[in-house]
Amino acid sequence: MKQTQLWIGDTWIPGASTVTLHSPYTGDPIAEIGYASVEQAEQAIEVAAAAFKSFYKVPAYTRAEILRKVASAMEKRHEELARLIAKESAKPIQAARGEIDRTIQTYLFAAEAARDNRGETIPMDAAPHGENHLAYTQRKPLGVVTAITPFNFPMNLVAHKVGPAIAAGNTIVLKPAEQTPLSSLILAELFQQSGLPAGVLNIIPGSGAELGEILTTHPKVAFITFTGSPRVGKLIRAQAGLRRVTLELGSNxxxxxxxxxxxxxxxxxxxxxxxxxxxxxxxxxxxxxxxxxxxxxxxxxxxxxxxxxxxxxxxxxxxxxxxxxxxxxxxxxxxxxxxxxxxxxxxxxxxxxxxxxxxxxxxxxxxxxxxxxxxxxxxxxxxxxxxxxxxxxxxxxxxxxxxxxxxxxxxxxxxxxxxxxxxxxxxxxxxxxNQIPTFRVDQMPYGGVKESGSGREGIRYAMEEMMDIKLVVLRMNVYQP
Missing domain, CATH: 3.40.309.10 (Aldehyde Dehydrogenase; Chain A, domain 2)
Structure with missing residues (x-):
């Protein structure tokens, strides 16, 4: 039976423990999944933080090209990826193929968003004493993003976190759902072959109960994105402190x-x-x-x-x-x-x-x-x-x-x-x-109110959540009367 490992810094590392993954439909064992320890999760965060020091300087067109190559690789392996989803999540194969179609689109939208990161000019003379000043904003990546993802769309909802993080110039530590780690681990191969620098994407299957705190409280984590239950979402919100958080929680x-x-x-x-x-x-x-x-x-x-x-x-x-x-x-x-x-x-x-x-x-x-x-x-x-x-x-x-x-x-x-x-x-x-609420296309803003969460996904909107706005002000004609 296949035994998986952790992906940290472009290297496969044995997990601290292993857990047998079973088919939800047959109950048969599928693989032995290497689980990260808290210390290994901390290692992944440190690796991502080190990689950010150079990755944020990588030009937008290069990040866009990496994301496009991933989309192209997924297109070539479409059926293989769909069957992987069906096998570990019991998603009917037709729906699994539809998820791969959407995942490809999500990474393509991320590639486009990477090329179109822009700020705005501020009309400073709209206020007294603002004249003779030029001001504009820039959007800057935050740093290390930790992503905790659910089982139900194990490739597309992962793409909605990984895609915008990379498009923005952030690095990422991904903890996939316990039931669907294989759909995330295969991304290591796809992104490595597409030219993503080492340490930018790290994938650490493991127990949410064990790893959740380090992924939300480590001082080098800048942003947390989570999809799951309101109970866990509230815990993450409480642990995150001043870090930014996007939470996509429950609904009926x-x-x-x-x-x-x-x-x-x-x-x-x-x-x-x-x-x-x-x-x-x-x-x-x-x-x-x-x-x-x-x-x-x-x-x-x-x-x-x-x-x-x-x-x-x-x-x-x-x-x-x-x-x-x-x-x-x-x-x-x-x-x-x-x-x-x-x-x-x-x-x-x-x-x-x-x-x-x-x-x-x-x-x-x-x-x-x-x-x-x-x-x-x-x-x-x-x-x-x-x-x-x-x-x-x-x-x-x-x-x-x-x-x-x-x-x-x-x-x-x-x-x-x-x-x-x-x-x-x-x-x-x-x-x-005149549309069902289940309708979603992957570029639209997506998120809820009340206990359905906070923040928005949808590639451009998620990318903006993962960036800071930096204001630059230039005083003109300083020495002229």
Missing amino acids: SPLLIDEGFSPDELEKIADETTNGSFNYDGQVCISIQRVYVHKNIYDGFVERMVQRAEKLKIGDPLAEDTNISALINTAAADRLKKWVEHAVSKGAVVQTGGTFEGNVMAPTILTNVSPDAELNTEEAFGPIITITPFETWSEAIDMANRSKFGLNSGAFTKDIERALQAAEKLESGGVLI
């Missing part, structure tokens, strides 16, 4: 569907809602979880969703026709089973699904779910949605906002006033009109 994305759509249009909305609810088993940060439907079309829409959910194919993630596969681990399946049972005990009706076979959960739709049930208040991160009727648009917005999260919201309506009302009043980092 709402979708509002107004009346006024034709039967054919509702069929298309149901298709998109099915994809946004059940793609990769709902293990997507902006997966649809709560659907609010106007009472006049409610029954018909529930029927459409049930029909579609029951047609989804459950099976091996490497099978071409699989739509639904295993949840990431047994704990996730056990949690969702309890939440379904709790909702039913409070009056919820299971329209379809609600069954489990090992870590595999059938696509599940519940109605009449209590507003305070976990399935309406917490992040499910599984193939399950609740559908609730509403009478007025204001009521739908109020129900959607009855959440501690606020990442993306979606609203389908033909009424421009209602569309604008949704855009103004929905409490989320992104409001998507």
Whole structure:
């Protein structure tokens, strides 16, 4: 069985310990993963700090070319990388291929952003005593970025941290999710072959509980970027001190569907809602979880969703026709089973699904779910949605906002006033009109409010988060009367 190592300073180093990685679908062992110790994590940070002293001087066109070469290498190894994702995360192969497509685009966007780092001029004479001064800003890299990434998009969400860090001229220490280290470790080879200088990218699989503190408190860490649970995000925020932090945390994305759509249009909305609810088993940060439907079309829409959910194919993630596969681990399946049972005990009706076979959960739709049930208040991160009727648009917005999260919201309506009302009043980092909240393209700003986090991803926006603004002021005509 393959045994992996740590990537520190362009060198493979044995981990302080090893942990067996198992397939979420079959339970079979995949590899022995070398885990970093706290001392090795500190070593990676020191190496990254030393590399920053020269890397920040590397010209933008060179950084852009490195990122373009990585994108090109990924294109050539597309199927290999997709199958790697499917194997270690149980992501259905079709979805895994889609992730590789997006990852390639993400690195290309990062290459473009590297070439387009710019400041602005400041109109100093807009204020008294500002005349005869020329001022402009520059964006400068911060230094060492530590990145802690999740399992659900093990290549693209990594790219959303590694790409902008390198584009900005920072160095990086990457700790991938415990379940998906292989998708990150392969980046060592891709970036080395693409000409990235030694020490700029360091990859240290390991326990988040063990390594989290050193990655967030080491004095040479300048920026922390994390995607994961609100609980861990709050801990990172508390530990980070004055360091900058981007946190992309939980969500239970709402979708509002107004009346006024034709039967054919509702069929298309149901298709998109099915994809946004059940793609990769709902293990997507902006997966649809709560659907609010106007009472006049409610029954018909529930029927459409049930029909579609029951047609989804459950099976091996490497099978071409699989739509639904295993949840990431047994704990996730056990949690969702309890939440379904709790909702039913409070009056919820299971329209379809609600069954489990090992870590595999059938696509599940519940109605009449209590507003305070976990399935309406917490992040499910599984193939399950609740559908609730509403009478007025204001009521739908109020129900959607009855959440501690606020990442993306979606609203389908033909009424421009209602569309604008949704855009103004929905409490989320992104409001998507006539689009599902699961929609994302990789150059758009992405992040949340409330317990969904702080800061923004999306390559240019993430790059700006990872840089300082430096002001330069020149006093003119100093010696002239």
